[in-house]
Amino acid sequence: MSSSIVSPKKLFSIYKLPGFTFIAITCFVMLYAPIMILVGYSFNEGSSLALWEGLSLRWYYSAWQNEAVKDATLLSLIIALQASLYSTVLATMAALGTTRTRAYRGQTAIYAMINQPLMVPEIVTAVALLIVFATIKQATGYQGLSFLVIAHTAFCVPFAYLPIRARLEDMDRSLEIAAADLYATPWRCFRRVTLPLLLPGILAGAMLAFVISLDDVVITEFVKSAGQDTLPTFMLGQIRRVITPEMNAIASALLAVSVLMVSLIFLINRKKT
Amino acid sequence: MTDPVAISVNQVSKQFGQGADAFFALDQVSVDIRENEFFTLLGPSGCGKTTLLRLIAGFEHPTAGHIQLHGEEISHLPPFKRPVNTVFQNYALFPHLTVAENIGFGLDMQDKPAAEIESTVTEMLQLVQMESMRDRRTDQISGGQQQRVALARALAPHPRVLLLDEPLSALDYKLRKGMQIELKRLQLETGITFIFVTHDQEEALTMSDRIAVMNNGQILQVGSPNDIYDRPSHRFVADFIGDTNFLSAELVESSSEHAVVKLSSGKNLVTGPTEATLNNVVSITVRPEQAVLIDDLANADLQGTVTNIMYSGTDSHFHIELPSQEEFVAKVQNAGPARRDWETGQTVGIKFHDNAVQIVED
Known part of the structure; x- marks a missing residue:
C-alpha cells in the first residue's frame, strides 16, 4: 500500500489543463504588445506613426521643449502629490477606524462605502462632481485648483486604503497590547509601534494613489476649469487634433513613472514582510 | 506564609457575549497571591486561566468583582497604568526595534532618563545572559533567545508582579527544561511575584510555590505542589495532576x-x-x-x-x-x-x- 498522501495541489494542477500555455501567452501578448509598439515608436526618428525611420530621442526632446507639456506635467504632479497626501491620511484614519476598534454595527457598510468608488462607474462620479462643483463655481466665482485636488483625493482614498488596511490586518495585535502593557499610552503606542510597522503599507498606499491620480482622465476632464490641463487631458486634447510621435514619448514617460512606482511598492512590501 | 498579599482577586467574574450566547470565562473567582511568590494558574485550555491573567494585566476588565494590587483597586485601570508586566506566549517582541530597544521600551515609555535606561538595559541583558545580542534585530535571534528578551523586557521596568502566559510552550523539550530552571532563578533573584499560566502539570509541580488548579472558569484548589498532588480536593484535580x-x-x-x-x-x-x-x-x-x-x-x-x-x-x-x-x-x-x-x-x-x-x- 502506498503511504504517500497526494496533496490537493498535485491532484489538480492548472498547468496540466490543455491549452493553458497558449491562452496565457495570448493574454500577455494582447496586454503588452500595443504598449511595446507605443514605446518602440516613441524612439522613432521620423514623424510617421506607422513608418520606422531609425532610432532617435527626437520626440522626447521635442516634448521636453514644449511649454504646454511642461505646464501640464507640472499641474499633474502638483495635483497627484496633494491628492495622494490627503487621501493617504484619510485612508490611514479609515483603516484604523475599521480595524482597530471594537466591532460595531454597520462596520461592513462603512467598509463597502469606503470602497464604493472602485465599483461606481467613473463617469457617474465625474458627472456628479461636475454638477456640484459647477454650482459652487457659479456661487463663489472661485475657479482654482482645489476642485481638482478634492476630486482626486476622493477617488484615490480606496486605492490608498486597501494596502494600509491589509497591512493593519496582518499586524500582530499582541504587539500593540505589549506596548500598552509596557506603559505606552494609546497615542504613544500608535506613534512608536503601530505607525512604524504600518509605514510600508502607508507608502504603498500613497504611491498607488499617486499613480492613480497621475493618469486620471475622466473625472479631471469633467471637473477642470479652462486652462487646467493635466498631462492626460492635454494628451487627449492633442490627439483630437493631430497625432504626433511626441504623444508616444509622453505616454512612454508616464508608463516609466508608473512602472517605477509599482516596482517600489513591491520592493517595500517584500522587504518588510 | 507571612508575606503580604500582592494581588487580591475577589469574586471576579468575566462574561463574554450577551443573551443566549453569554458564557462565563470566569465565575466568581477569588484568590490571594502573595509577594515573592511563584504562583501558577494550572488547568486545561478554556478553563479561564488566561482570562484571569488578562484581567490582572488589564487587557480585559471584569464583569463583576474586584482586583487589588497591594490593596489598591486596579480592576478598571488601563494596562499602561498598572505596575504589572506580561511575558506573552508568542513573545510579541517589536520587530522594528533592536534587542536593547525592546528591553528599554517600558522604561522609555515611563520617561526615565536615557542614562538610567541604558544601565537598566545592560543589567537586564546580563541577567538573561544576552549581552552579545544587544544590537541584533529580534528576527536574527533564536526562539530561546527571543524568550529571554521577552523576559528581560518585562522585568526591566521592575514591575510589582510579572505575568507569564504559557511562555515556554513554543520551546522544544530541552530548552524548556533549561528555561524552567532559569525562570525559577530569576524569580528568586528579583524577588518579584510571578504569576505563571500553564496547562503542563509537571511544569507547575516543579516550578511553583503554590498552584491554583482551574476548570470551567473556577478555581478548584489552591495549594503547594505537594498539597495538590497528595491531597487533591476534587476529582478533577486528582485526575488532571498525575x-x-x-x-x-x-x-x-x-x-x-x-x-x-x-x-x-x-x-x-x-x-x-x-x-x-x-x-x-x-x-x-x-x-x-x-x-x-x-x-x-x-x-x-x-x-x-x-x-x-x-x-x-x-x-x-x-x-x-x-x-x-x-x-x-x-x-x-x-x-x-x-x-x-x-x-x-x-x-x-x-x-x-x-x-x-x-x-x-x-
Whole structure:
C-alpha cells in the first residue's frame, strides 16, 4: 500500500489543463504588445506613426521643449502629490477606524462605502462632481485648483486604503497590547509601534494613489476649469487634433513613472514582510 | 506564609457575549497571591486561566468583582497604568526595534532618563545572559533567545508582579527544561511575584510555590505542589495532576480531625476530614504508587484479579479488576524491594500506604 498522501495541489494542477500555455501567452501578448509598439515608436526618428525611420530621442526632446507639456506635467504632479497626501491620511484614519476598534454595527457598510468608488462607474462620479462643483463655481466665482485636488483625493482614498488596511490586518495585535502593557499610552503606542510597522503599507498606499491620480482622465476632464490641463487631458486634447510621435514619448514617460512606482511598492512590501 | 498579599482577586467574574450566547470565562473567582511568590494558574485550555491573567494585566476588565494590587483597586485601570508586566506566549517582541530597544521600551515609555535606561538595559541583558545580542534585530535571534528578551523586557521596568502566559510552550523539550530552571532563578533573584499560566502539570509541580488548579472558569484548589498532588480536593484535580485511581466508598465516620471510609471490600480506612454527608457514598482517590501488592489477602485493603501488566522501564503497572467491577492500577518500582512476579489471572491483595486515601469532591 502506498503511504504517500497526494496533496490537493498535485491532484489538480492548472498547468496540466490543455491549452493553458497558449491562452496565457495570448493574454500577455494582447496586454503588452500595443504598449511595446507605443514605446518602440516613441524612439522613432521620423514623424510617421506607422513608418520606422531609425532610432532617435527626437520626440522626447521635442516634448521636453514644449511649454504646454511642461505646464501640464507640472499641474499633474502638483495635483497627484496633494491628492495622494490627503487621501493617504484619510485612508490611514479609515483603516484604523475599521480595524482597530471594537466591532460595531454597520462596520461592513462603512467598509463597502469606503470602497464604493472602485465599483461606481467613473463617469457617474465625474458627472456628479461636475454638477456640484459647477454650482459652487457659479456661487463663489472661485475657479482654482482645489476642485481638482478634492476630486482626486476622493477617488484615490480606496486605492490608498486597501494596502494600509491589509497591512493593519496582518499586524500582530499582541504587539500593540505589549506596548500598552509596557506603559505606552494609546497615542504613544500608535506613534512608536503601530505607525512604524504600518509605514510600508502607508507608502504603498500613497504611491498607488499617486499613480492613480497621475493618469486620471475622466473625472479631471469633467471637473477642470479652462486652462487646467493635466498631462492626460492635454494628451487627449492633442490627439483630437493631430497625432504626433511626441504623444508616444509622453505616454512612454508616464508608463516609466508608473512602472517605477509599482516596482517600489513591491520592493517595500517584500522587504518588510 | 507571612508575606503580604500582592494581588487580591475577589469574586471576579468575566462574561463574554450577551443573551443566549453569554458564557462565563470566569465565575466568581477569588484568590490571594502573595509577594515573592511563584504562583501558577494550572488547568486545561478554556478553563479561564488566561482570562484571569488578562484581567490582572488589564487587557480585559471584569464583569463583576474586584482586583487589588497591594490593596489598591486596579480592576478598571488601563494596562499602561498598572505596575504589572506580561511575558506573552508568542513573545510579541517589536520587530522594528533592536534587542536593547525592546528591553528599554517600558522604561522609555515611563520617561526615565536615557542614562538610567541604558544601565537598566545592560543589567537586564546580563541577567538573561544576552549581552552579545544587544544590537541584533529580534528576527536574527533564536526562539530561546527571543524568550529571554521577552523576559528581560518585562522585568526591566521592575514591575510589582510579572505575568507569564504559557511562555515556554513554543520551546522544544530541552530548552524548556533549561528555561524552567532559569525562570525559577530569576524569580528568586528579583524577588518579584510571578504569576505563571500553564496547562503542563509537571511544569507547575516543579516550578511553583503554590498552584491554583482551574476548570470551567473556577478555581478548584489552591495549594503547594505537594498539597495538590497528595491531597487533591476534587476529582478533577486528582485526575488532571498525575495518574490516579478512583473508588467508591461509604463515609462511616466524620469529625473535624479525621474521617473514616468503608471500602467495597468492607475494610475501614482513616482519611483527612471532609465536608461530605455521613453515610453517603463518596469518591476516594489513591495514587498508583501509594499501594503495594501482597499475598496475604486477609491483611489487604482490597483484593482483585490481575488483568494486565504494563512494563514502563522504571516501574510496572498492574491493572487489577476488583470484585466491585472497578479497576485499580498499582505502580510497582522495578528496582525496589516489592514483590512483582505476579501474572495475569492471579488474585492479589492490595495494601495502601498510610495516608494514601483522599476523599474528593466530584
